[in-house]
Amino acid sequence: MKKFLLICLLMLFFNGLSVGQSYQKFINDQLFWDVAVAEMGYICGPYSDFGPWRYKFNGDTIINNTNYSKIIGFEHFSINHPSPPKCEPFYVDTISTYIPLIFLREDTINRKVYRYDSYLDLETLWYDFNAEQGDTIIYPNYGPFIVDTVFDIITNDGVNRKYFEYYGEWGGFYIEGLGGVGGLFNEPFYYFEAGPWLMCVKDHQGQIIWGTDCYDFTTNISSPVSSNPLFKAYPNPAQSTITIELPAQPSNNTNLTILNTNGQQLINQPISEPQTEISHLPTGIYIVKVWNDKDVMVQKVVKQ
Numbered sequence: 589m590k591k592f593l594l595i596c597l598l599m600l601f602f603n604g605l606s607v608g609q610s611y612q613k614f615i616n617d618q619l620f621w622d623v624a625v626a627e628m629g630y631i632c633g634p635y636s637d638f639g640p641w642r643y644k645f646n647g648d649t650i651i652n653n654t655n656y657s658k659i660i661g662f663e664h665f666s667i668n669h670p671s672p673p674k675c676e677p678f679y680v681d682t683i684s685t686y687i688p689l690i691f692l693r694e695d696t697i698n699r700k701v702y703r704y705d706s707y708l709d710l711e712t713l714w715y716d717f718n719a720e721q722g723d724t725i726i727y728p729n730y731g732p733f734i735v736d737t738v739f740d741i742i743t744n745d746g747v748n749r750k751y752f753e754y755y756g757e758w759g760g761f762y763i764e765g766l767g768g769v770g771g772l773f774n775e776p777f778y779y780f781e782a783g784p785w786l787m788c789v790k791d792h793q794g795q796i797i798w799g800t801d802c803y804d805f806t807t808n809i810s811s812p813v814s815s816n817p818l819f820k821a822y823p824n825p826a827q828s829t830i831t832i833e834l835p836a837q838p839s840n841n842t843n844l845t846i847l848n849t850n851g852q853q854l855i856n857q858p859i860s861e862p863q864t865e866i867s868h869l870p871t872g873i874y875i876v877k878v879w880n881d882k883d884v885m886v887q888k889v890v891k892q
Contacts, residue, residue, distance in 0.1 A: 611696065611699055611717070611764070611765075612747060612749050612764050612765030613694065613696060613765060614692075614694055614701050614715065614717070614764075614765050614766070614767065615645055615657045615692060615693075615694045615701070616645065616765070617644065617645045617646070618791055618792050619644065619645075619766075619789055619790070619791055619792075619797065620642050620643065620644050620789070620790045620791075620792075621642070621643045621644070621767065621771055621772040621786065621788075621789055622640060622641070622642050622643075622664070622680075622786070622787040622788040622789075622790070622799070622801065622802065622803070623639065623640060623641055623642075623643060623770075623771030623772060623774070623784055623785070623786055623787060624636075624639055624640035624664075624784065624785055624787050624801070625638050625639050625640070625782075625783065625784050625785075626779055626781075626782055626783055626784075626785060627782050628781040628782050630673065631673045631675070632666075632669075632673045632674060632675035632676070634785065635673075635674050635675065635676075636674070636782075637672045637673070637674060639663065639664060639674075640663075640664040640674075640678065640787060641661040641662065641663055641664065641686060642661065642662040642663075642664065642680050643659050643660070643661050643662075643688075643771070643772045643773075644659070644660060644662075645657045645658070645659060645692075646658050646659065646660040646684075649691065651691060651704060651706070654693065654704075654711075655693060656691035656692060656693045656704055657691065657692050657693065657694075658687070658691060659687070659688050659690060659691070659692070659772065659773065660684040660686070660687055661684060661685070661686035661687070661688065662680050662681045662682070662683070662684050662685070662686075663680070663681045663685055663686065664678040664679070664680050664681075664803065665678060665679055665680075665681065665847065665875060665886075666678055667679055667886070676801075677803060678803045679803060679886060680803055681875070681888075682888065683873060683888070685873075688773065689705070689706040689707050690703060690704070690705060690706070690773045691703075691704040691706065692704070692714070692772075692773060698718060699716070699717040699718035699764075700713060700715065700716050700717065700718065701713075701714045701715040701717070701767075702714060703773055712727070712728065713725055714773070715762050715767065715768070715776070716752075717750060717752075717764045717765075719735045719738065719752055720735065720738060721735055721736065721737065721738055722734070722735065723735045727775045727776075727777075728775075729775055730758050730760075730775050730777045732756070733754050733756075733760060733775075733776060733777070734754055734756055735752050735753075735754065736753055736754055736755045736756070737751075737752075737753045737755075738750060738751070738752055738753075739751055739753075741763070743763075743766070743797050743798055744795065744796050744797050744798065745791070745795060745797050747765070747797075749763050749764040749765055749766065750763070750764040751763050751764075752764075754776075754777070758777040758778055758780065759777065759778045760775075760776045760777035760778055761776060762776040763798065766789050766797065766798055767786070768786070769785060769786055770783070770784045770785065770786065771784050771785070771786045786798075786799060787799055787801035787802065788800065788801050788802035788803075790802055819832055819833060819834050819835075819876075819878045819885060819887070820832075820833045821833075821876050821887050821889045824887075824889050824890060825889075825890035825891065825892045826889065826890070826891050826892065827892055828867060829865050829866065829867040830865070830866045830867070830869065830876075830889055830891065831863060831864070831865050831866075832844060832859070832863065832864040832865075832866065832876065832878065833862060833863050834859070834862045834863075834878070835862075836862065837861075837862055838859045838860065838861070838862065838880070839880055840858075840860075841858075841880050842858065842859045842878065842879070842880045843856070843857065843858050843859060843878070843879055843880070844856075844857055844858075844859050844864060844876070844877070844878055845876075845877040845878075845879070846866070846869070846874050846875070846876050846877070847874065847875045847877070848872060848873070848874060848875075854869070854874070859878070869891050870891070871891055871892060872890075872891055873888065873889075873890055873891075874888070874889045874890075874891065875887075875888060875889075876888070876889050
């Protein structure tokens with residue numbers, strides 16, 4: 589009987605140990621990473637004219653007989669600034685317009701993530717989620733990331749994750765299953781004067797897993813954007829002319845702004861009539877924004 593009880597206790601101990609040490613995979617197509625790029629002296633710091641971008645994993649590819657995961661990006665647009673400077677708050681494009689030349693693969697047995705740079709044809713160890721205090725990862729630009737501290741954190745989704753921190757010249761961190769302070773595939777160091785930084789990690793239900801600088805897709809715009817339609821843009825998709833129609837005579841301070849998917853402002857003009865026709869846009873995808881002192885409304889339009 590004592591032997592049986594001892595076996596049961598050992599089974600409970602090892603089962604609890606395995607649960608406590610369960611590994612949170614990094615390559616996860618159910619997550620989004622929002623990453624900004626800071627630029628010293630930019631009017632809307634810590635941002636720049638490039639990005640921010642929302643990244644996600646999107647399928648696999650074979651490179652040098654090795655399987656890697658691909659990444660796509662969705663650009664953020666400033667709600668209150670139709671053209672640069674890009675300032676908060678943002679909304680996020682629903683159509684991917686950026687494919688980085690970076691690929692990632694994960695060794696789930698050894699808990700390591702590798703980054704392949706297709707431009708340099710170079711694979712580098714990027715995250716070691718099995719690292720211990722004193723272990724070092726060498727990065728191409730910033731150099732050594734020395735793991736000074738490893739401890740457990742619980743993220744907003746209630747998941748226990750390992751947190752790896754570096755206190756050296758640059759400082760930085762990375763988190764099991766989420767990556768580093770530089771974002772999905774950037775080096776996990778704090779930027780100095782300029783560089784990428786992780787705004788937020790969200791899941792497909794909109795739950796914030798990590799970070800606070802989080803925004804919605806254009807299909808689910810939240811405050812400060814009005815939830816009541818301010819205009820209609822039709823036909824959509826359009827073959828030639830796009831009609832912008834307001835429900836009533838616009839006020840004197842109503843404006844129309846149209847941007848392409850690179851964030852370039854193509855049209856920025858006041859609206860004085862309930863209907864405005866736009867006929868000179870080339871084929872492409874556009875962000876149409878109608879705004880005044882009280883409301884901002886954004887709609888995506890396709891010109892075929």
